[in-house]
Every structure is written in structure tokens, then in C-alpha cells.
Amino acid sequence: MKxxxxxxxxxxxxxxxxxxxxxxxxxxxxxxxSGGEAKSVAVLxxxxxxxxxTWTDMPVAGGGGDAAMTxxxxxxxxxxxxxxxxxxxxxxxxxxxxxxxxxxxxxxxAEGWADVLPASIAGHMMCEGTWCAAPVNVxxxxxxxxxxxxxxxxxxxxxxxxEEFNAAAEKLQAAGVIPLAHGGxxxxxxxxxxxxxxxxxxxxxxxxxxxxxxxxxxTSDTMVQVFDQMRTMRGYVDENFSGRDWNLATAMVMNGxxxxxxxxxxxxxxxxxxxxxxxxxxxxASTPGDGYLYNVDSFAMFEVEGDDNRAGQELLAKLIxxxxxxxxxxLNKGSIPARTDVALDAFDICAKISAEDMGTTxxxxxxxxxxxxxxxxxxxxxxxxxxxxxxxxxxxxxxADAVQQLADAVANSY
Numbered sequence: 567m568k569x570x571x572x573x574x575x576x577x578x579x580x581x582x583x584x585x586x587x588x589x590x591x592x593x594x595x596x597x598x599x600s601g602g603e604a605k606s607v608a609v610l611x612x613x614x615x616x617x618x619x620t621w622t623d624m625p626v627a628g629g630g631g632d633a634a635m636t637x638x639x640x641x642x643x644x645x646x647x648x649x650x651x652x653x654x655x656x657x658x659x660x661x662x663x664x665x666x667x668x669x670x671x672x673x674x675x676a677e678g679w680a681d682v683l684p685a686s687i688a689g690h691m692m693c694e695g696t697w698c699a700a701p702v703n704v705x706x707x708x709x710x711x712x713x714x715x716x717x718x719x720x721x722x723x724x725x726x727x728x729e730e731f732n733a734a735a736e737k738l739q740a741a742g743v744i745p746l747a748h749g750g751x752x753x754x755x756x757x758x759x760x761x762x763x764x765x766x767x768x769x770x771x772x773x774x775x776x777x778x779x780x781x782x783x784x785t786s787d788t789m790v791q792v793f794d795q796m797r798t799m800r801g802y803v804d805e806n807f808s809g810r811d812w813n814l815a816t817a818m819v820m821n822g823x824x825x826x827x828x829x830x831x832x833x834x835x836x837x838x839x840x841x842x843x844x845x846x847x848x849x850x851a852s853t854p855g856d857g858y859l860y861n862v863d864s865f866a867m868f869e870v871e872g873d874d875n876r877a878g879q880e881l882l883a884k885l886i887x888x889x890x891x892x893x894x895x896x897l898n899k900g901s902i903p904a905r906t907d908v909a910l911d912a913f914d915i916c917a918k919i920s921a922e923d924m925g926t927t928x929x930x931x932x933x934x935x936x937x938x939x940x941x942x943x944x945x946x947x948x949x950x951x952x953x954x955x956x957x958x959x960x961x962x963x964x965x966a967d968a969v970q971q972l973a974d975a976v977a978n979s980y
Contacts, residue, residue: 602835
């Protein structure tokens with residue numbers, strides 16, 4: 567497997583008898599294209615430029631990153647990989663196994679990443695003992711966001727159980743309010759589904775069903791209850807939900823058209839970008855049940871030619887995990903720093919809840935990787951699950967049939 571050692575920023579190229587430092591260059595492929603996301607990635611662009619780097623932006627919108635991965639595959643197959651790519655979870659290891667990722671261990675070791683990253687997060691960034699990606703943040707997936715005025719006008723509290731959520735939704739529908747803002751895209755269906763799996767079954771069941779892919783868990787009565795709840799929730803979305811982007815669903819909550827949205831905390835980035843205040847204009851709470859589902863955005867560096875590109879990779883990796891960027895970026899993005907030593911004084915109440923819950927669940931063994939957002943499973947297995955989930959959500963398929971199809975799809979995905 568081909569590997570190369572990073573050129574350091576201080577690597578010198580001798581030209582005509584004089585020493586010249588390679589100017590850092592980076593073509594960066596990512597899918598941060600919504601308002602809050604674009605504002606967040608601009609922070610990294612500006613910091614990269616202020617350190618003498620030249621950034622070429624390659625944003626690819628759509629599909630929760632699926633379109634970006636299609637573009638990446640085409641680039642790699644043509645022998646023209648981008649300098650850095652937004653990757654996460656098992657996808658990092660999949661690209662490593664294809665022999666196209668750079669080893670950034672010298673950056674990680676020089677910057678002491680192992681001392682400031684939680685072990686579980688660091689584990690996703692390593693490939694066979696070497697550092698192969700740089701973590702940007704930690705997103706919590708299992709959030710409910712709500713319009714504070716809508717809830718107050720209807721005398722509704724943030725739901726602590728799924729029974730309370732259903733009761734609130736019925737009351738909202740009777741008042742002419744859309745209970746659940748949702749975009750009919752497969753990854754959004756999966757986002758709701760995994761929150762329901764953990765909420766109804768608990769963290770241990772989630773681990774067995776959506777991480778270990780245990781056949782007994784997949785075909786259990788508990789999973790039938792999960793699909794029953796999904797069918798109930800299908801009745802709480804509006805008829806125009808099909809194909810809607812997640813940030814447009816967030817906007818429905820902002821403008822009071824809908825009461826709730828179940829979405830990761832990048833939704834908070836949209837609220838903040840619109841000038842909305844947590845606890846006043848919008849409310850946040852974890853979805854009913856115990857545990858914490860996480861998604862870690864990260865960047866992997868691909869093998870490239872040229873000292874300028876390799877210098878750009880090293881500078882980019884260093885900046886991504888540095889305390890300043892971790893704070894400023896996550897304040898914009900709605901997530902929390904991957905580093906545990908970044909002060910949260912400037913962060914809002916939702917971020918502080920997230921950080922506290924992450925510490926508690928990590929200690930208690932219920933800090934779990936999101937399947938829907940590419941942290942728990944490889945693509946074929948997660949895709950098989952999501953296909954069944956979205957087929958059930960968009961049809962009159964029974965819960966029993968969905969459970970059988972789920973088990974069959976997983977068994978055939980290997």
C-alpha cells in the first residue's frame with residue numbers, strides 16, 4: 567500500500583541556491599453548503615489564508631454528503647484526488663484500504679492530539695495505528711428543536727417520552743400547526759429512525775441492532791414498536807415533505823409553520839445564523855430516552871503530488887484541531903469541539919447540555935455512533951437499513967413486514 571510522509575510547513579525547497587518555503591495549497595471537497603454550514607467553513611478558509619495558504623473550494627450540495635462522495639469517487643478514479651475531503655466514520659477506513667489516504671501522524675503527534683481528544687473520537691481518526699483524519703467537531707444527532715412561541719401558545723412542554731411527543735403532536739394538529747417539520751429524504755428518515763430506536767429500545771438495544779446488527783434485535787418485538795412509532799410520526803408531517811432539504815424544515819420551525827424538528831445540532835447553526843436565541847426563540851432537548859448519538863465531522867488528506875499541496879495538507883490538519891478553530895467553527899456550526907480542553911464559556915445552553923451529556927454517556931457506556939450519519943456502519947449495511955426505513959415511511963407497509971425486510975436486507979448486505 568502506497569504511503570508518503572508529510573512534508574512539514576518548514577520543509578525547504580532549494581531553488582537557485584536559496585531556500586524557499588512551499589506555499590500551502592489546498593483544494594477542499596465538502597458538503598457544507600447551507601447558511602450556517604457555509605458560514606462555518608468560511609472560518610477555516612479565512613484562517614488558512616491568514617497563514618499564507620491558498621484555498622480552492624469544492625462544495626457539493628445534496629444528500630447529506632452522498633453527492634460529495636459520488637464526486638470524490640470520480641476524482642479518485644481519474645487520478646485527480648482533492649487535497650482534503652470531508653469524511654467520517656468507517657468511510658475513512660474504506661478509503662484508507664484503497665491506498666489513497668495520506669499519513670498525518672507527524673502532525674497529530676507534534677500537536678498532541680492523543681492528549682486532547684476523547685479516545686472514542688480518536689479511534690475514528692486512526693487507520694491501523696496511524697492518524698489518517700483530523701476531527702472538526704462532535705455533533706449530537708438525537709435532538710428535538712422547537713419553536714418556543716408555538717409551544718407556549720399551545721401550552722406544550724418539551725416532550726420527555728414518545729407518548730408525550732405523540733400527545734403534543736395531536737394537540738398541535740388540532741390547532742392547525744404542523745407537528746413535525748421533516749424533509750422526505752432517506753437520510754432524514756434514518757435520522758428520526760435511529761433516535762426512535764434508542765429512545766424505545768435504550769442504548770444497549772441500539773448497540774445490538776444498529777451497530778452489531780444482531781439478528782435477534784433486528785427481528786424483536788422492540789423493533790416492531792419502533793416501526794409502530796415511525797408510522798405514527800408519518801402522520802405528523804405535512805403532505806409536501808417529499809424531497810425537502812433539512813434546512814428548509816428547520817426554517818418551518820423558525821417561522822412557526824411547524825412546532826418540532828428531529829435533527830442533529832447543525833440545525834442550531836441555522837437558528838443562530840438567522841439571529842434566533844436558544845431558550846427564547848427556539849428550544850432544544852434530547853429526544854426521549856437515554857444515550858447520546860454522535861456524528862464527528864472530519865477531514866482526511868488524500869495522496870497528492872507537490873510540496874505546495876502537501877504543505878497545505880499539513881497546515882490544514884494543524885488548523886482544524888487547533889483550539890482557536892475548534893472554538894470559532896463550532897460556535898458557528900452548532901456542534902461542540904472535539905477537543906476536551908476548549909472552554910465552553912462562549913457557547914450557548916444547548917452546546918453546554920451536549921458537552922455535559924457527552925461526558926456522562928461516555929462514562930456510562932451509552933455514547934454511541936450514529937448509523938444514519940455514517941459513524942457506525944459501512945455503506946452497504948447502513949444503506950440496506952435506510953432503504954427499508956424510508957420504504958416503510960413512504961408506504962403502508964406494516965411494522966411486522968418492515969422488521970422482516972430489515973433483517974433480510976442486513977443479511978444480504980455483506
